[in-house]
Amino acid sequence: MSAFLEVRGVIARQDRFRLEIDASFSDGWTALFGPSGAGKTTLLEIIAGLRRPDAGRVLMNGRTLFDAATKENVPPQRRGIGYVPQDLALFPHLTVRANLDYGRTAGDDEAFQASVLERLEIGALLAQKPDALSGGEKQRVALARALFARPALLLLDEPLTGLDAPLRERIIPFLQRVRDEFRVPTLYVTHSADEVMALCGRVLVLEAGRLVREGAAQDLFIPRESPGWRLRDSV
Amino acid sequence: MASLDWPAIFLSLGAALLAVALNLIPGVGLAWLLARRQWPGKAVVETIVTLPLVMPPVATGLLLLELLGRRGWLGSWLHAANIDIVFTWKAVVIAMAVMSFPFVVRNARVALEAVGARVEQVAATLGASPWRVAWTVTLPLARRGIVAGAVMAFARALGEFGATILVAGNIPGSTTIISTSIYNDIMLGHDEEAYGLMVISIGFAFLAILASEMLLRERRP
Numbered sequence: 292m293s294a295f296l297e298v299r300g301v302i303a304r305q306d307r308f309r310l311e312i313d314a315s316f317s318d319g320w321t322a323l324f325g326p327s328g329a330g331k332t333t334l335l336e337i338i339a340g341l342r343r344p345d346a347g348r349v350l351m352n353g354r355t356l357f358d359a360a361t362k363e364n365v366p367p368q369r370r371g372i373g374y375v376p377q378d379l380a381l382f383p384h385l386t387v388r389a390n391l392d393y394g395r396t397a398g399d400d401e402a403f404q405a406s407v408l409e410r411l412e413i414g415a416l417l418a419q420k421p422d423a424l425s426g427g428e429k430q431r432v433a434l435a436r437a438l439f440a441r442p443a444l445l446l447l448d449e450p451l452t453g454l455d456a457p458l459r460e461r462i463i464p465f466l467q468r469v470r471d472e473f474r475v476p477t478l479y480v481t482h483s484a485d486e487v488m489a490l491c492g493r494v495l496v497l498e499a500g501r502l503v504r505e506g507a508a509q510d511l512f513i514p515r516e517s518p519g520w521r522l523r524d525s526v
Numbered sequence: 527m528a529s530l531d532w533p534a535i536f537l538s539l540g541a542a543l544l545a546v547a548l549n550l551i552p553g554v555g556l557a558w559l560l561a562r563r564q565w566p567g568k569a570v571v572e573t574i575v576t577l578p579l580v581m582p583p584v585a586t587g588l589l590l591l592e593l594l595g596r597r598g599w600l601g602s603w604l605h606a607a608n609i610d611i612v613f614t615w616k617a618v619v620i621a622m623a624v625m626s627f628p629f630v631v632r633n634a635r636v637a638l639e640a641v642g643a644r645v646e647q648v649a650a651t652l653g654a655s656p657w658r659v660a661w662t663v664t665l666p667l668a669r670r671g672i673v674a675g676a677v678m679a680f681a682r683a684l685g686e687f688g689a690t691i692l693v694a695g696n697i698p699g700s701t702t703i704i705s706t707s708i709y710n711d712i713m714l715g716h717d718e719e720a721y722g723l724m725v726i727s728i729g730f731a732f733l734a735i736l737a738s739e740m741l742l743r744e745r746r747p
Contacts, residue, residue, distance in 0.1 A: 341647045367650040374651040380644040384666050393662075394652025440652045 295476050296338070296444060301347030303333055310334065310344075310500040318476035322487040322508065324522070325497035331480040332377070334497070335446045338478070339374045340367035351444060373442030373475070377449045379433040381421040387432050388417040394440030407435050410468045427458050431465055438473060445477040451486060463489050484512050484520040496522065530722050533699050534707035537615060539730075541703065542683035545622035546630070546676050553630030553679075554672055558664075560631070561638040579628045583688025590621060590693040617694035618701055622686050626679035633675020637668035674741040681734035685727070 294315035303310040310330040323331045336342035338349060340356065343364060349357040351372075356365045367374075373394075382390050395404070408414040411431040421429060430450060437445060450466070451459045463486070470477065470490060479491055487494055487508050494511050496504040504511060504525070512520045559565070560572060578586050594601040594611045604611060611617050641664055649659045665672075687705040694701040696710065704723050711720035 339647075339651055341650070367647065368653050368655055370651070371653075372651060374648060376644055376648060378644060380648040382645060382649070382663060382667075393649065393654070396653070436652070442651075 295352060296478075297348070297350040298334070298338070299348040299350070301334075301337060301344045301349065303330075303337060303342065303344040305333070308333075308500060310337075312347075312497075312500075312502055314495055314502050314505070316476070316478065316495075317493065319493065320470050320477045320479055320491045322491035322494045323478055323480045323497060324482065324484070324487055324494050326482055328499075329497040330500040331497055332448055333500075335374065335448055335478065335480060338444075339372050339446055340365060340370050341374070371441075371443040373437035373440055373445045375433045375437050375445070375447050375450060377452060379429055381429060381433055381436070383421050385420070386417065387413065387419050387421070387424070390421070390432060390436050391417075391439050394436060396441060403441075404439060406472070407438050410472060411435050411465055426454055427462055430454070430462055434465070434469060438469070438475070442475060445475045446480075447477060448480045449482070450479075451481070451483070459486075466490055484522060488512055488520045529719070530726070531698075531702070531704075531707040531711075531719065534702045534704050534723070535726060537618065537701070538684055538703040538705075541615060541618045541622055542626075542680050542686075544619050545626055545683045546680045548619070548623050549627050549630045549679060550672075550676060553627060553675075554634045554665075557631045557634035557638055558660075561635050562643065575631050576628050578625050578689075583625060583686070584692055586624060587621060587689035587692030590617075590624065590689060594620065594693065612693055613695045613697065613701060615694070615701060618690055618703060621689040621693050622683035625686050625689055626683040629679035629682050630672075630675050633678065634668065634672045637671020637675070638664065640671065641667040670741045674738040677734050677738040677741070681731050681738075684730050684734075 295318040296316040298312050298314045298316075301310070301312050308328075308330070310333050312330075312334060323334065325331055333342065337344050337357070344357065344359065346359045347357075348355065348359070351370070355361075355363050356370055357363065382393065385393070391404075411434060413428065413431050413435055416424060416428055416432065421432070424432065434447075434450070451462055454462065467490065469475075479486070481487060491508055494504075494506060494508050495502055496511070511523055513523045515521050556571075556575065560568065591612060592598055594604070594617065596602060596605045596610070596612070601611060611620065645663055645667070646659050649663045650656070654662065685705065686703070687709070690701075690703060691706055696702050696706040698707075698710070702710065704727055708720045708723045708727075711717070711723070
């Protein structure tokens, strides 16, 4: 298994929190699983170039994105990494169309964009402003906006947190379609075992700023007595 | 019906507009630095910017006179280049600009903080350069607050008296503005002229504050 993304000896401190991670990610969908405050979002921000770690290196496809030793630091606009934060951060003053086009590269192929619109079922929303959209529609537009920029890596920060259970159930198939059709390597931050099992092949478990376990999702999670999944106890 | 001091009215309006225009770029730039960046000396700069809001305007005027007078720190240098500031309309503009600067910076800062860093970060991950982020995301979203601040600054500039009278004087037809003209009229017993200008002042101030309030109220929830 070749490492698509490498996070080597990365240390980030903020107040009393300390993130210390050494991990590699293959392509496909990988879950970053853990409780709130484990450092999942911090790690995404470091990978996206939005936060500068105190030490370590970040490499993608062999290209150095950050190296504390050489002070190399590729800015986020040149990393080609799509980021959908938990609050989505749609541009409220722009229409859905303009939101989608914001990161579109010149000469990009129309067929790809048409298929994103179709798969995420947002073609009818293009003239709307984000304020007029429902929670699930906003979620899909944010996802499409990131895809339109043709990222080499996609970072999704708890995309389903804050949505009610029926809506979560409806969004998961959209995410599965994106995973299966567009094949963008993705880091999926969540604290839901069910989402991991529905979407991700591999899992990295974070606790208190450390990587505590990693492996295939079906090895790390076992079914609950009630429907759903939970993390297997450590052996 | 007493005649109004039209030259003073026009000078006040023109100088206040120019003062706000001069303030906008440095004011919004500084507000951005205050809202988004941590840097040494930030608290001191913040305090200095706010000083004209609370200092006696006459003291600010005295400081400007020391700075811009022919023997002043900047003024001597300008005088050598044949540029005289004090007791000209330029001094009116500068006094107004200094006195209204805090309104531009403080309102722009609040507006920029309300935009939040998240949308800017996402714009960057979509490939936008910092300039493109500023022009297409930050400024459009902060626009109302910035304009509301500029309108308040304009109103403050129109009401300027203390700093202006020290650094620009009160030369009828040349550096007399609405407020100093009212002062002249009262001193000379021209009460009717003074009342006319008072009504005009109230009208401008009322419109400016109303416009500013309406701009802020229309802001998205």
